[in-house]
Amino acid sequence: MDLAFNTNEEAFRDEISAWLKSNIPKEKWEPMDTQIGFEQHRAWERQLYEGRWSVPNWPEKYGGRECTLIEWLLYEEEYYLSGAPGRVNTNGITLLGPTLFSWGTEEQKDRFFPKMANGEEIWAQGWSEPNSGSDLASLSATAVRDGDDYVINGQKTWCSRGAWADWIFCIVRTDPTSERHAGLSYLLVPGDAPGLTRRPVARLDGEPAFAEIFFDDCRVSMQNLLGEEGAGWSVAMATASSERGLNLRAPGRFLAATSRLIDLYKEVINNNPLMPSVIRDQVTEAYVNAQAYRWQVFQKASALMNGEAMGAEASYMKIFWSELDVDIHATALRLLADRGELVGEAPDVQGEGSWMSGYLFALAGPIYAGTNEIQRNIVAERVLGLPRK
Numbered sequence: 189m190d191l192a193f194n195t196n197e198e199a200f201r202d203e204i205s206a207w208l209k210s211n212i213p214k215e216k217w218e219p220m221d222t223q224i225g226f227e228q229h230r231a232w233e234r235q236l237y238e239g240r241w242s243v244p245n246w247p248e249k250y251g252g253r254e255c256t257l258i259e260w261l262l263y264e265e266e267y268y269l270s271g272a273p274g275r276v277n278t279n280g281i282t283l284l285g286p287t288l289f290s291w292g293t294e295e296q297k298d299r300f301f302p303k304m305a306n307g308e309e310i311w312a313q314g315w316s317e318p319n320s321g322s323d324l325a326s327l328s329a330t331a332v333r334d335g336d337d338y339v340i341n342g343q344k345t346w347c348s349r350g351a352w353a354d355w356i357f358c359i360v361r362t363d364p365t366s367e368r369h370a371g372l373s374y375l376l377v378p379g380d381a382p383g384l385t386r387r388p389v390a391r392l393d394g395e396p397a398f399a400e401i402f403f404d405d406c407r408v409s410m411q412n413l414l415g416e417e418g419a420g421w422s423v424a425m426a427t428a429s430s431e432r433g434l435n436l437r438a439p440g441r442f443l444a445a446t447s448r449l450i451d452l453y454k455e456v457i458n459n460n461p462l463m464p465s466v467i468r469d470q471v472t473e474a475y476v477n478a479q480a481y482r483w484q485v486f487q488k489a490s491a492l493m494n495g496e497a498m499g500a501e502a503s504y505m506k507i508f509w510s511e512l513d514v515d516i517h518a519t520a521l522r523l524l525a526d527r528g529e530l531v532g533e534a535p536d537v538q539g540e541g542s543w544m545s546g547y548l549f550a551l552a553g554p555i556y557a558g559t560n561e562i563q564r565n566i567v568a569e570r571v572l573g574l575p576r577k
């Protein structure tokens with residue numbers, strides 16, 4: 189087994205690292221879950237696109253560099269280590285993107301990919317409903333064919349950045365006689381479609397990060413059906429696999445966070461040599477686990493490049509990264525003690541309270557992308573072959 193990166197990979201890493209150093213904005217931006225911050229981050233998507241760094245693993249004709257999966261993982265490492273702004277179009281690029289590559293027609297790809305890559309169209313995911321979260325197959329939003337359109341009725345909720353997104357990818361029931369996983373369809377819905385209204389919903393930190401979406405006889409062209417009518421569950425599972433596996437949360441995010449945690453530990457221990465040694469063990473454990481996740485992902489990436497598919501192991505990877513993220517942030521807050529609660533411009537605040545806001549967001553990791561209880565059920569049944577009951 190060769191664990192070294194080849195010269196192309198090293199050159200690729202150097203190129204993105206240099207580009208980020210000279211392009212990262214100097215000014216401080218609003219969080220992307222505010223209306224102003226959303227537009228600031230959209231402008232960053234455009235800048236990345238112009239440097240051909242928005243979607244490096246996509247085909248050149250859509251603004252990519254056709255880089256390998258290994259190079260993309262190195263790109264993610266450099267991206268997070270550099271402290272570059274968050275990606276406001278993650279739902280489009282990393283969730284819908286791979287699904288569209290697999291299931292979209294050529295017309296759909298040509299229509300949607302360029303504007304997804306350059307940030308002109310930011311996407312949100314409209315799957316969860318007030319009574320359907322973990323049990324998504326129980327969803328009740330409907331779409332009925334009327335001429336060349338679908339007419340959608342129902343409600344979606346917890347739609348991240350749904351308050352301002354330009355497009356929403358939704359799962360709806362198109363066969364009213366169907367039950368559960370059958371009779372569902374995957375529709376791409378413009379945010380300004382007639383009959384669509386949205387209501388922002390605040391997150392734990394008060395930012396309007398979510399929206400409820402209401403469809404009242406909302407009309408959408410049948411051109412916006414992704415995959416076959418009634419095959420929506422299979423299309424959705426392609427998206428879910430991207431969400432749980434390595435696409436949404438590449439290891440670079442956690443490597444960067446543990447690197448900041450180690451810096452914080454060094455800073456705090458200088459001022460407080462009596463810090464309990466158990467904290468040092470927790471910092472070490474976070475580092476080791478981030479490295480373990482890294483190598484697990486590189487191993488899986490090599491297998492994918494050799495033709496393997498991403499199977500149910502996406503579920504245990506999701507459990508691992510989401511719990512690691514909570515541990516990293518909880519350890520930082522233990523290190524900061526009472527300072528950890530300071531946010532904004534408070535005196536003695538550490539990094540404007542970024543560890544606290546990161547912790548609050550990390551707490552959501554075991555919930556979004558399918559809760560960890562559900563992932564454990566999947567691992568039990570499909571990886572370990574345990575009986576359902």
Ligand SMILES: Cc1cc2nc3c(=O)[nH]c(=O)nc-3n(C[C@H](O)[C@H](O)[C@H](O)COP(=O)(O)OP(=O)(O)OC[C@H]3O[C@@H](n4cnc5c(N)ncnc54)[C@H](O)[C@@H]3O)c2cc1C
Pocket residue numbers: 312313314315316317318319320321322323345346347348349552555556557558559560561562565
């Ligand atoms: C930060 C964040 C962002 C999100 N973004 C989006 C988005 O953009 N678009 C979108 O559509 N949704 C989004 N969601 C919603 C998310 O997908 C749901 O919260 C999630 O699927 C769980 O559904 P629920 O909240 O209805 O909880 P429920 O399904 O009601 O579950 C409640 C509890 O019961 C447990 N449970 C349920 N069924 C079982 C079972 N069979 N076995 C064991 N335990 C079980 C769950 O694990 C959970 O602990 C987001 C959520 C969060 C927190």
